[in-house]
Amino acid sequence: MATHRVGLWMYQNSGGTEIERKIVAKLNERNVEVITGLDLNDATAHNGSIFCKGQVMEDLDLFFSYNAGQQGPFQMYLYQTLSSMIPTINNYAAFELTEDKFRTAHLLKTHAIPTADHIVCNKHNIQQVKEHLRFWQGKAICKPVNGWGGNGIIKLESERDLDLLLPYITMQNLPQFYIERVIENDYTDYRIDIVDGKYVACYGRQAAKGSWKTNITSGGSVIQREPTQEVIDLALKAAKITGLEVAGVDIIYDIEHQEYVVLEVNGIPAFATPDQERLGLDFNNTKIDYLCDLIDRTIRHRIDLPCVSSEVGLEIERPIDMPSAVNDIFNADLTGTAAATIKDKAL
Structure with a gap:
């Protein structure tokens, strides 16, 4: 008999249906019931509860949302509310970031993680963009702050390109514009998949001939890559800083400065499609195992019960919703200090 109940909204195309089936089966083995198809776009909220397809969402032990292609403003609005009531993966704060x-x-810059030089501005201070463009030899990329798949990205090759773009910019009812320095690279990248602070896999993407976009939806193709430990460590640090439980970190090599640079951190990195699996990308099962471990541990920690792991043995850890200050005390070595008494009381 199931002792816990988890909600799931999973994309169904490109092999998503099979991924969902495997996740459900593995969680069922751990006595976790899974309610699928919980698209918050179909939900309503009233009398202090969110209702989706007959399910009171707050009654779930956890909600796992994994569908980039169909998420919308209303779904995100309710996702934010739900994330303040029950555990969600990813947690909304990190996902929104x-x-x-x-x-x-x-955020990554403030933590000394190498990222592309950039400027954010509005249509009233374009002159500052021109000054940066001159410093960048006129080459930059203008992109929406919240786009994905390479959509809406415009490459500038000179200051004149910006002048031609200005009428479009001034007509847009957008609060800000995000512009990055063009990084000299070989038109390939690394996508590092991370779940629960653990490295899952790496593959690369290569831009189509004559293009500079590596995104698959923009014509790029998947290639196999073996990352160095430096690349893996950089991705792990970036994911940890953002707070994502599940992350896909995009990294390129900056030829000019001879360093790896984090381009983006994604909260819904895709599983390998059936075609990609046939090409040798075989990380899906590992990713599913890590996800199920994370879900299982999270829901059991809410009531401080032992958690069943795919690894040998049992783990008994603190509840995940301890205040951060108490978490710090839990992890600290306080032997012989006055704070040791506080730690004992906290535990």
């Missing part, structure tokens, strides 16, 4: 390219890059 990484939906914004500028905020993500800004």
Whole structure:
């Protein structure tokens, strides 16, 4: 008999149906019931509860949302509300952050993670953009802060290109514009998949001939890559800083400065499609195992029960919703200090 109940909204195309089936089966093995198809776009909220297809969402032990292609403003609005009531993967705060390219890059910069040089401005201070363009030899990329798949990206080759773009910019009812320095690279990237702070896999993407966009939806193709430990460590740090439980970190090599640079951190990195699996990308099962471990541990920690792991043995850890200050005490070595008493009481 199931002791816990989890909600799931999973994309169904490109092999998503089979991924969902495997996740459900593995969680069922752990006595976790899974309610699928919980698209918050179809939900309503009243009397202090969110209702989706007959399910009171707050009664779930956890909600796992994994569908980039169909998410919309209303779905995100309710996702934010739900994330304050029950555990969600990803947690909304981290997911919302990484939906914004500028905020993500800004945070990474403050933690000394190499990212593309950039400027964010509005249509009233374009002159500052021109000054940066001159410093960047006129080459930059203008992109929406919250786009994906390479959509809406415009490459500038000179200051004149910006002048031609100005009428379009001034007509847009957007609060900001995000512009990055063009990084000299070989038109390939690394996509590092991370779940629960653990490295899952790496593959690369290569731009089509004559193009500079590596995104698959923009004509790029998947290639196999073996990452160095430096690349893996950089991705792990970036994911940890953003707070994502599930992350796909995009990294390129800056030829001019001879360093790896984090381009983006994504909160819904795709599983390998059936075609990609046939090409040798075989990380799906590992990713599913890590996800199920994460879900299982999270829901059991809410009531401080032992958690069943795919690894040998049992784990008994603190509830995940301890205040951060208590978490710090939990992790600290306080032997012989006055704070040791506080730690004992906290535990």
